[in-house]
Amino acid sequence: xxxxxxxxxxxxxxxxxxxxxxxxxxxxxxxxxxxxxxxxxxxxxxxxxxxxxxxxxxxxxxxxxxxxxxxxxxxxxxxxxxxxxxxxxxxxxxxxxxxxxxxxxxxxxxxxxxxxxxxxxxxxxxxxxxxxxxxxxxxxxxxxxxxxxxxxxxxxxxxxxxxxxxxxxxxxxxxxxxxxxxxxxxxxxxxxxxxxxxxxxxxxxxxxxxxxxxxxxxxxxxxxxxxxxxxxxxxxxxxxxxxxxxxxxxxxxxxxxxxxxxxxxxxxxxxxxxxxxxxxxxxxxxxxxxxxxxxxxxxxxxxxxxxxxxxxxxxxxxxxxxxxxxxxxxxx
Numbered sequence: 001x002x003x004x005x006x007x008x009x010x011x012x013x014x015x016x017x018x019x020x021x022x023x024x025x026x027x028x029x030x031x032x033x034x035x036x037x038x039x040x041x042x043x044x045x046x047x048x049x050x051x052x053x054x055x056x057x058x059x060x061x062x063x064x065x066x067x068x069x070x071x072x073x074x075x076x077x078x079x080x081x082x083x084x085x086x087x088x089x090x091x092x093x094x095x096x097x098x099x100x101x102x103x104x105x106x107x108x109x110x111x112x113x114x115x116x117x118x119x120x121x122x123x124x125x126x127x128x129x130x131x132x133x134x135x136x137x138x139x140x141x142x143x144x145x146x147x148x149x150x151x152x153x154x155x156x157x158x159x160x161x162x163x164x165x166x167x168x169x170x171x172x173x174x175x176x177x178x179x180x181x182x183x184x185x186x187x188x189x190x191x192x193x194x195x196x197x198x199x200x201x202x203x204x205x206x207x208x209x210x211x212x213x214x215x216x217x218x219x220x221x222x223x224x225x226x227x228x229x230x231x232x233x234x235x236x237x238x239x240x241x242x243x244x245x246x247x248x249x250x251x252x253x254x255x256x257x258x259x260x261x262x263x264x265x266x267x268x269x270x271x272x273x274x275x276x277x278x279x280x281x282x283x284x285x286x287x288x289x290x291x292x293x294x295x296x297x298x299x300x301x302x303x304x305x306x307x308x309x310x311x312x313x314x315x316x317x318x319x320x321x322x323x324x325x326x327x328x329x330x331x332x
Contacts, residue, residue, distance in 0.1 A: 076268060079212055080269070083261065089123075096108065097248045113229050113232065123222075127147050144192075154230055156188060178224045202275035218261050224247070
């Protein structure tokens with residue numbers, strides 16, 4: 001009787017290819033069960049993957065806008081808090097000093113001057129703050145402190161006052177120090193950029209500015225008023241008390257300018273918040289649409305994986321048996 005069948009290389013090769021295919025499909029099902037995403041988008045969309053990729057890019061762009069805006073809101077909020085604290089402390093000290101100067105209360109004037117000295121150190125610390133590794137008040141130079149040391153500022157002004165023949169000259173020289181582009185404040189104290197910090201893009205071509213530089217006129221006026229109150233004690237002229245009055249008056253006048261400055265930042269914050277809310281809604285809508293095209297039911301994928309693993313085990317078993325099947329074993 002003739003033997004009609006023996007295992008051959010072709011049947012073994014076919015079975016090996018089937019095993020490889022089952023293994024590949026099982027790996028895909030395992031990944032989809034874990035990620036909840038369809039692996040082969042091309043097959044899912046029957047080759048029309050362009051729209052799906054564009055949809056994914058739209059989601060990524062919206063998320064990027066949200067991240068940038070959220071970071072900018074954090075910086076704006078920190079800026080507002082620092083400016084509010086500076087304004088509150090300086091106004092309190094100036095009010096106290098001005099009232100004491102008008103009633104010739106030298107003890108309170110000197111106490112106020114010492115408070116002003118401490119306030120300037122606190123102000124410098126606030127204006128040198130950074131968020132996300134970038135200085136808040138440094139303009140377009142964000143990698144270093146925008147202000148040098150408060151001790152340098154006080155020493156410069158005390159030297160100016162000590163060299164002046166009268167209060168009027170001292171006040172004029174102090175004003176030059178702070179307001180002249182070549183004056184001491186810009187050469188010795190301010191170390192930030194000449195340009196503003198980059199504006200925040202909230203849409204293509206639409207930007208919002210929520211930054212303030214430490215050399216803004218509002219901040220320079222406030223520092224000028226405080227440091228004038230400090231320097232009166234080093235004045236060699238008899239009308240030194242007028243430095244306290246003029247300095248305190250200038251400081252109090254900056255309350256209004258600080259309010260306007262913070263209002264500008266507040267308006268920018270409102271625009272940022274509105275943009276963030278809008279992008280959150282847009283992200284939700286785009287993500288839902290993208291998920292409809294690319295999401296894989298993890299339970300369905302797990303069931304398919306279980307079936308494929310069973311098939312794979314059976315295939316491995318059959319392969320093993322074929323590999324042991326020889327003519328001698330067949331004839332037994």
